[in-house]
Amino acid sequence: MATGRVRNARIRNCPLMQPEIIMKKCRGYFKHACDGEMYVCRWNDNAAVTIASNYHTHFPVKTVKRYSKAEKKHVDITEPNIIRQYNKYMGGVDVMDKVLSSYRPKFRSKKWWWNLFSHALNMAVVAAWKLHMELHTATNNRLSHLQFRREITIHLLHARPFVRSHPGPRSHLPVRLRTSYGHYLQSCAQGRCAVCQRNCRNECVQCRKRLHRNCFPSYHGLA
Structure with a gap:
């Protein structure tokens, strides 16, 4: 039994609605296809998400809370069972990718090393936040991911730069x-x-x- 996310280019012959078309539908809209062995579902959340499974299907369909920028409040949207099961049992790599995509740095640079550096820095922040959550499991002082990043930013803004003192030349000694x-x-x-x-x-x-x-x-x- 296996359930996982697949790239759109990996299911070219699958009779599913194209991602750019399904994203124009209402949030929570989904389409599915099955050949008797493999079940594939494409769901419209913030982006078109494609999940394949040889065990789960879209039934039973339930609702889930999502924040709507247009209405500026949480609304109920449709969530297929295959999506719900994937989110519930996803592995560590998928969890890391999901959290990294939440607040990915938007700065662009022509330097070849910039993407590597920004990704490594983003991973370090996420890892630090996960440690914070583990250390404060039994307390009510746990910060959300966004609050944790804000605290880091505030601390860096208040920090004073380290200035190395350079001794000047000695004055002439008395006669x-x-x-x-x-x-x-x-x-x-x-x-x-x-x-x-x-x-x-x-x-x-x-x-x-x-x-x-x-x-x-x-x-x-x-x-």
Whole structure:
């Protein structure tokens, strides 16, 4: 026994109404076909949904609540049994696809990697929301999918950007410090000499200034 959603291109010879035609019908309208072994049903919800099964049919037909943008309220629409059974027992991949399609990012880009990045980001948000639902099962603090995304957006808008501080060049040391005892050169990472501004790999251990051997006396007032 199997029930699942199929692409429209996979049932070309099936005598069903075309998706673009059935979408012009009222919401909840459906058409079905059966060859004795396989039953196929195409139902008009927000889009044309095609479900195939070797076990379920459209009977019994019931009603389900759906939000109508035109009437701005929830209305009752017809729901075939095959659709209801599919929604009830759909697997994890189908559940993920359904939730991802609810608030899929609409930004477009010519970058080849953008679709991969936006899809991965969308999956991360959905996974975080599912964890939130699991952790708050026993409480009344669970957020809806939309509320959870809004909380993430608000948090990001309130967050302050991290600014890395870049220390500026040290000011010149007073003459009394440069002329005191204990000044000599040691090896260091390459930098600019404090006197001639050329690359240098020596520094004064007291002043912490890079100096060439020839520039050392003039900087310390010894020349």
